[in-house]
Amino acid sequence: MVEFDDVKRLIGEILQLGERVRTFGPDTPLLGSIPEFDSMAVVTLINALEEQFGIQVADDEISAETFETVGKVYEFVREKVMAGT
Structure with missing residues (x-):
């Protein structure tokens, strides 16, 4: 099961937000609101999410909307885990 706090903690670690x-x-905004969350951070976060939660993220699944808020990242990961992909 994917917990919101696990996703939030991983985002904090990747972005070194302390x-x-x-x-x-x-509802905390990410993309465009946190200077540390640039394109390289997105790639690093995707890799970490794949490793931590055993999911695969296809290129066509990546959009700005997915990374708009912490909750949207959580929902994306939760749906991927539930789908088994």
């Missing part, structure tokens, strides 16, 4: 990540909720 204690800032503690205040993140589902």
Whole structure:
């Protein structure tokens, strides 16, 4: 099972946000709102999500909308895990 806090913690680790990540909720904006969240961070996060949750993310599944908020990343990962992909 994928927990919101696990996804949030992973985002904090990848972006090296330290204690800032503690205040993140589902509606916390990511893309365009956090300077550390650039294109390289997106790639690093995708790789970490794949490894941590045993999912595969195809290129055509990657969109700005997926990384718009912490909650959207969580929902994306949860759906992938539930689908077994």
